[in-house]
Amino acid sequence: MAGAGGGSDAPGPPRTRRALEPTRPGDQLPRGDRARAGDPAGPASAAPAADGPAAAASTQAAARRLVRPGLPRLAGPDLPRRRHRLRRAPSGPRLSAARPRALAAVPPAARARLSWGVAEIRPFRALRYDPAVAGDPARVVAPPYDVVAGRERLDLYARSPYNVSRVDYAEDRPDLAPGVDHYAVAHRDLAAWLEEGVLCRESEPRLYVYDQEFVLDGARRTRRAVFCALRLEEWEKGIVLPHEVTGAGAKLDRLRLLQATRVQLSPVMALYQPEGVPSFADRDLGAPVLDAVLPDERHTLRPVRREAADGFCAAFADRKLYVADGHHRYETALSYRDEWRTAAADWTGEEPENFILAALVSTRDPGLVILPTHRLLRLPKPLRIQLRSLRLFALEDGGVANEPNLDALVRRLQEAGRRGPAFGAIGLEPGRLHLLTPRDAHAVIARTPAERSGEWRRLDVAVLAHAVLPAVGFDGSAENIDYTESHRHALAAVVSGEWDVAFLLNPTPIEQVIAVAEAGDRMPRKSTFFYPKLATGVVMRPLD
Numbered sequence: 001m002a003g004a005g006g007g008s009d010a011p012g013p014p015r016t017r018r019a020l021e022p023t024r025p026g027d028q029l030p031r032g033d034r035a036r037a038g039d040p041a042g043p044a045s046a047a048p049a050a051d052g053p054a055a056a057a058s059t060q061a062a063a064r065r066l067v068r069p070g071l072p073r074l075a076g077p078d079l080p081r082r083r084h085r086l087r088r089a090p091s092g093p094r095l096s097a098a099r100p101r102a103l104a105a106v107p108p109a110a111r112a113r114l115s116w117g118v119a120e121i122r123p124f125r126a127l128r129y130d131p132a133v134a135g136d137p138a139r140v141v142a143p144p145y146d147v148v149a150g151r152e153r154l155d156l157y158a159r160s161p162y163n164v165s166r167v168d169y170a171e172d173r174p175d176l177a178p179g180v181d182h183y184a185v186a187h188r189d190l191a192a193w194l195e196e197g198v199l200c201r202e203s204e205p206r207l208y209v210y211d212q213e214f215v216l217d218g219a220r221r222t223r224r225a226v227f228c229a230l231r232l233e234e235w236e237k238g239i240v241l242p243h244e245v246t247g248a249g250a251k252l253d254r255l256r257l258l259q260a261t262r263v264q265l266s267p268v269m270a271l272y273q274p275e276g277v278p279s280f281a282d283r284d285l286g287a288p289v290l291d292a293v294l295p296d297e298r299h300t301l302r303p304v305r306r307e308a309a310d311g312f313c314a315a316f317a318d319r320k321l322y323v324a325d326g327h328h329r330y331e332t333a334l335s336y337r338d339e340w341r342t343a344a345a346d347w348t349g350e351e352p353e354n355f356i357l358a359a360l361v362s363t364r365d366p367g368l369v370i371l372p373t374h375r376l377l378r379l380p381k382p383l384r385i386q387l388r389s390l391r392l393f394a395l396e397d398g399g400v401a402n403e404p405n406l407d408a409l410v411r412r413l414q415e416a417g418r419r420g421p422a423f424g425a426i427g428l429e430p431g432r433l434h435l436l437t438p439r440d441a442h443a444v445i446a447r448t449p450a451e452r453s454g455e456w457r458r459l460d461v462a463v464l465a466h467a468v469l470p471a472v473g474f475d476g477s478a479e480n481i482d483y484t485e486s487h488r489h490a491l492a493a494v495v496s497g498e499w500d501v502a503f504l505l506n507p508t509p510i511e512q513v514i515a516v517a518e519a520g521d522r523m524p525r526k527s528t529f530f531y532p533k534l535a536t537g538v539v540m541r542p543l544d
Helices: 151-159 182-196 248-261 306-318 327-343 384-390 403-417 441-445 460-468 487-495 510-518
Strands: 127-129 199-201 208-216 219-231 268-272 290-294 297-303 321-325 355-362 369-371 374-377 393-400 423-426 432-438 481-484 501-504 529-531
Touching: 182 199, 182 248, 219 268, 248 327, 268 327, 268 510, 321 327, 321 355, 321 510, 327 355, 374 487, 393 403, 403 423, 403 432, 403 487, 403 501, 423 460, 423 487, 432 441, 441 460, 481 487, 487 501
Parallel strands: 268 355
Antiparallel strands: 127 199, 208 219, 208 297, 219 355, 268 321, 290 297, 369 529, 374 481, 374 501, 393 432, 423 432, 423 501
């Protein structure tokens, strides 16, 4: 591909790769080993790209770089190299000690003053699979790390020796001995794939259109995303907004993987309001560089031509972005950037660590789907005693707990949800279904924490957590709750006796997701499930 226009007649990226050299903190490349003059992503480039300084003055700030001790550098001849003088090397995997305070703790009157910038997106020099070497793209892409476990991981490992799961979640690989550092293995394999030409690095920065076809409820849909490099901003700035709380465990895992590989393997999914943002016609796109066809899924990646990419990026100069999926990855990238910024004697803000791989989706995309996340509970017995505490709700009988009645209950739940909070229940009485609706919506919402925003307090998940679950005796322990997106799976889990009760929810409307984020609040965990998940391995972003 010769230019950011990405025409179909452009040649592919070179496959030759330089031998890898082990490096240690403080190693410095000679000046002649930096990005070649003329490389559009290097210091001589006039076009802004997330993987190259925007001005020649940044060249001096790129004198040295920090690397993970004892691991080879993932680099090829067209990979620009950056160096920063070290002030202090980060002391191993850790999360940034100084995290921005939660926006929910900021007084409402101050929230309107939080935003003091605008979102910045740029093209980037992608790392991607070369189908001529890697083989069928359907055999190398995979679901993201947080939705795959057990047997499914083993199946992905076996699908191809180059499947991205072998580096994104390598801890379960049967070919690794116990105790092996799987983060180091991930780096080793990525470096080998680059050396062998399995992975190729684009010579110029680009945007990419990612069309994800899928089947839901028997209907075929397509969701469009645009891959870009998004400038990292602290949540408290109000430029990139979260909508859901996160846990620390997954962030530490992602941080260690990023430290080892220096490659952003999978994107965050961010939403934008489409007013004033140009859409892409076929003439704006080059030929597909990836076309992965799986059962009920198809993943197509096409580069955006330069002029169309420029117009798209410029449209984000006056808008915010809302993280839909990938909060852990975003916060991990913030921590990693902070480590590098602290260790560097000079920091321009143009270093690649200041950006994250993002997939931008319009809030009005016809393929944007949010699935409900139902709750499975173990509760104290006898349960009938606890039902008296549900006096704030009207309980309508839904019949015997079987699939036809369950489908009818889901339809009734959707209708009731248009008027306010509503829940389906399986097993409140043995073998029966129920629909729960508030007798007084204001009284029910009053059970939610008064210090939260009004948008948060009106969420179904908030009402369930504070007005329903305590009433039935749920103790709040993690071992007594599970989650599923399938109402039929919830039915089977209760009927089998594996779980005592299931509560069914409606999907959270996208308008509520945006409203909670705008209020500076965060929804409880497992409030949204954006379907389908973005595939990992469609495109990657190296930090070299």
